[in-house]
Amino acid sequence: MLDVQTSPPSMKVSSLLLLAVVSALTGCSKPADTIALPAAPPKSLTIFYTCDTRGHIDPCGCSSGMAGGIARRKTFLDAHLSGPHLLVDAGDVTAGPREWELLELEYLLRGYEQMGYDAINAGHREASLGLERLLELKGRHQGLVSANLVNEKDEPVLAPFRVVTLPEGETVGIVGILDDRISATEIGQGLKILPPQDAIARYLPELRRRAGFIVLLAFADEDQMKEIAERFYEINVIVGGKVLQPSATPLRVNRTVIAYMTDKGKAVGRLDLKAEPAGRFSSTNSIVMMKEEFKDDPAMARLIAEYKSRLKEMDFLPAAQKDDEEGLTPISAERSKNANRYSGAESCQSCHPRAYETWTASKHAHAFHTLEEKGYDTNPRCLECHTIGYMASDGFLNTRLTPHLKNVSCESCHGRGDHHVKYYRGEDRELKDFKFKKVNCVGCHNPDNSAKFEYAAYWEKVKHGRD
Structure with missing residues (x-):
């Protein structure tokens, strides 16, 4: 299989001329338009990325200066989404499987659609929702991906990947995975998590045929992202992840650029990429806090107001649910x-x-x-x-x-x-x-x-x- 990332433009032209000469001399009658050529990567690309929103649709406002919220995020993105770009989330949009958290997730995903997300990866908290609820979400919301979150027959529950066409016609493949090192009790009913590298190996050949640039959304820790980059040189960018701190400076492992985000939706990452020889990309990264300087987008503010009204209507009572150190204490006996x-x-x-x-x-x-x-x-x-x-x-x-x-x-x-x-x-x-x-x-x-x-x-x- 050809790897367009290692072939400079001059080599591509020479190869095509040589192929034409050989075809003429050998009397090959196969039409040229049936020869599958690898897609070209973009010359430049900006990836805006988020992860670990964890249900925080709005900053709580307990004190001044709090960051976050999708209304501010929309304002920031509207001001900066231009040129060839992607908008992706690496996982854990939801806080968990409680009924009020599912309501929160529904409105978050509606907000993500208004912001124009190209792909939303499943994290561990999405895996906690269970098969039935994930299928319901898949039916209402586009863009959800995961290559290794499967049902009991090892069939993907969400789309394993998406292929996005940029304004100049270049194609980008976006595949999602989540760390399989998680207790079975934390995974929702009817779901399994396959080894991430097995899933990547399964879908990567098709992605290479269909896209000139490959992005992996990885809800995984830094070490696991590095291991993936070492094995799969075809992946151009890895966006994560299950980490403690955002990446101020992107990592480079093999030919892969790695950047990651966390912290309950308080910030948006921006990764600017520019093509270099030999299939590499130079990169600069910035973490932008969603502070009060970004005014609430009116349409998103209306969506949040609708969410608050639904909260009042449903008037949730406390429920006994397992949660982590950040969430609510389980109701006592x-x-x-x-x-x-x-x-x-x-x-x-x-x-x-x-x-x-x-x-x-x-x-x-x-x-x-x-x-x-x-x-x-x-x-x-x-x-x-x-x-x-x-x-x-x-x-x-x-x-x-x-x-x-x-x-x-x-x-x-x-x-x-x-x-x-x-x-x-x-x-x-x-x-x-x-x-x-x-x-x-x-x-x-x-x-x-x-x-x-x-x-x-x-x-x-x-x-x-x-x-």
Whole structure:
């Protein structure tokens, strides 16, 4: 098979002339237009890429200066998508398989279509959705790819690859894979993940026939991307991935350029490529944070507003689902009748009036209202830090059933207070002393949601005694 990436233009012309002479001398009657010639690569190409959006359709707005959101992303892309370019995502668009996360994914994919994504690779979180849901998504949304996410018959569930034609007629093949080193319990029903390199080897010959440039979307770590580049020199670019940090500078392994992105949709990567001799491409890479300087695109803002309305209509209750360190805590088992429970801030007021007064004047006492202002008062991702005990069986459910557990209050820091209250009321309950722990702050005041958090300064805003 010819490799056009190693043949300079002069060699191609000479080869064609020689072929014509030989054909004439030997009396070959096969028409010239039936001879399959390799496609030519683009002279230049810009790849805009994202990965690990993880359901973050919009920055939560807990503090100023937060980056991310598809409305800003659309504004950035509209200003920069010109010339020969691709727009791709390397995986983990969704946060997971819960019903509210699936609603979020539906609107994210609608947004991706409006932005003009050429291909969207399946990551581990897409694999958690299961066969039935992935097939439903495939039926509604174009561009989803994965060469090694298969059903129980080893048949691809999504398109293994896509071939995109650039404005000047050059063709680019985009194939997707995800790391198969994952527990079977984390893969949704009816799905399997085949070894990535086996899948690449299966589809690469066809891609080389149909495209002059090949891009691999790899939801994989840096070492695995390097291994793939070492084996498959035909791949021009690898975009990932399952990494801890974005790549400020692209890697070059063999003849392959490698770049990768992460961090919950806060940034867009831009990889500029220019053809060089011997099938190589020079590259420059930049990571652009989606900060407030990028105003919300009006059409995308309307889509997000529609998503918020649907959230309110569906009014999701907490559900017992396994999640990772970034997500929500699984709902606990139902507590026994005599177990300690959340009781709400008002139960503390009569014995601790000064502390209660300090609390009512703090932002903690109005934490739920900030969600109402932003339209996220039914968003489970936000409720975890703006209510008491969300995702616990005795914690906040919604404003109809548990209005007394709105906001951040006494029990957010000190733990369940039911036994404590009943003991001092003279009821037959074991005394449960409250113990304040500094770690309780950083669960919500983390770098993502509260980048400016400094314990001593923030404590002064809520400081109170035992009274």
